[in-house]
Amino acid sequence: MTNAETSTDTPHIVICTTGGTITASTTPEGAVLAGDSDPATHAMLDGLRAVLPEEIRVSARTVLDADSSTFGPAEWDLLVDAVADVLSDPGVSGVVVTHGTDTLEETAIALDLHHDDPRPVAITGAQLPADHPEADGPANLLDAVLLAADPVSGGLGVLVVLGRAILQARGVRKWHTTDPVAFARNSPEHPVEDLPPELERPTLPARARFADTRVDVVACPPGADAVALLACVEAGARGLVLEGSGSGNLPPLVADAVARLADDRPDLVVVASTRVPRGEASSTYGGRGGGAELATRGVLSCGYLRSGQARVLLAALLSTADAANGAGGDNGDGGDGGDGAAAEVRRRWARYHLYS
Structure with missing residues (x-):
């Protein structure tokens, strides 16, 4: 036309x-x-x-x-x-x-x-x-x-x-x-105008390239094991959005795999989501698979986003962090104290994530 x-x-x-x-x-x-x-x-x-x-x-x-x-x-x-x-x-x-x-x-x-x-x-x-x-x-x-x-x-x-x-x-x-x-x-009960300006609708500092950054969503229903999660990692996922229950809690076998990955793959970013349609997913519960325990492993909460939009945001942040750190993804030092792309995403998540 x-x-x-x-x-x-x-x-x-x-x-x-x-x-x-x-x-x-x-x-x-x-x-x-x-x-x-x-x-x-x-x-x-x-x-x-x-x-x-x-x-x-x-x-x-x-x-x-x-x-x-x-x-x-x-x-x-x-x-x-x-x-x-x-x-x-x-x-x-x-x-x-x-x-x-x-x-x-x-x-x-x-x-x-x-x-x-x-x-x-x-x-x-x-x-x-x-x-x-x-x-x-x-x-x-x-x-x-x-x-x-x-x-x-x-x-x-x-x-x-x-x-x-x-x-x-x-x-x-x-x-x-x-x-x-x-x-x-899906939004909090208090109005958007009450939120800090920096959390309202920040935009990315650079152009993300979604096709270059694999992020997978994995359903984690009650009793699930880690087979699907590990298959996504094996396939080359840079990030995972794990759809759990409640406020973002994961089954024990999935949580155990996430704990191992936190030690073995610090370049991998994991976000906890929920199958619940409304409300906030947050790091609330302790214990094996609880959001608070997951947070100690570097797992991020999706808040008021759900798995589809959390996937897009995570891919965007990984892509722009890659660009800032040089082509090829994480520079290998990984971890929350490093300068790699994954560590940068963990630092930036709260700013770019809706109502973190």
Whole structure:
């Protein structure tokens, strides 16, 4: 698609499209297919222009065209680069990213960690395909464009817009598979304005490269052993997000393996998450596998993030720490007292992590 001509006296919003349910179609058998959605995208944009206020101009850029369940670190890199490229044009007033809902929470935090521009970036999608008689995509897209065109939205970072809800990116997660209000934000009870400024929404000091940094999420249900965890380490993981129970407690056999890794692999960064959907994961409980005991081994808590966004943040911090310490990852001295990438991530986690 060709970008529309910009105007200096009207808001110009660039829509970066990536496929997803918002432009998906339904087969005669009832399966929803995302990808190869050019006709649906054109129809979506024509419908948008028909209802937008005349003073708002929109143009579009195709970045990806697929179901977002296929997205991963390489796609996060591509989208971060695409949004940065769009915002390099001073004539652009804001950006909207259309995205499948399956992995929207990961893309949202990947973008937000890099977004230090005051211009709004909104990310939206749909729960129903474009050819559904009650498709929610057109209304979500309109809301996202209006939000991105409103100067009041500036400085808030990446905003998730779906089902009339507007949520900041960090702490957001998909909470329902089919409800139009697909996302909720896990956050503390006290308001964001009460938080110290340095913990609100810091951005990275440099560009992270997600595809170059392997971080794995490992489910650790009650009674789990360390087989899956050790397989990820063997496969080359630089970081692990372990999804435990309660406030981030791990089964005993997993905790024993983490203790051994703390001695043998100080270059490996481990974060404790939880399967509980809401509330804070913290280093609270003592004993074998308790969060307080894990913290003595250098294990970090995910706080109000959940495993998907914690994975993105950990990969970003490892990547930028690698760059600061020289290519090739940790410099070998490891440990909390060293200058390696892993030690740097442990030092920086509290600053870049949401509500640490």
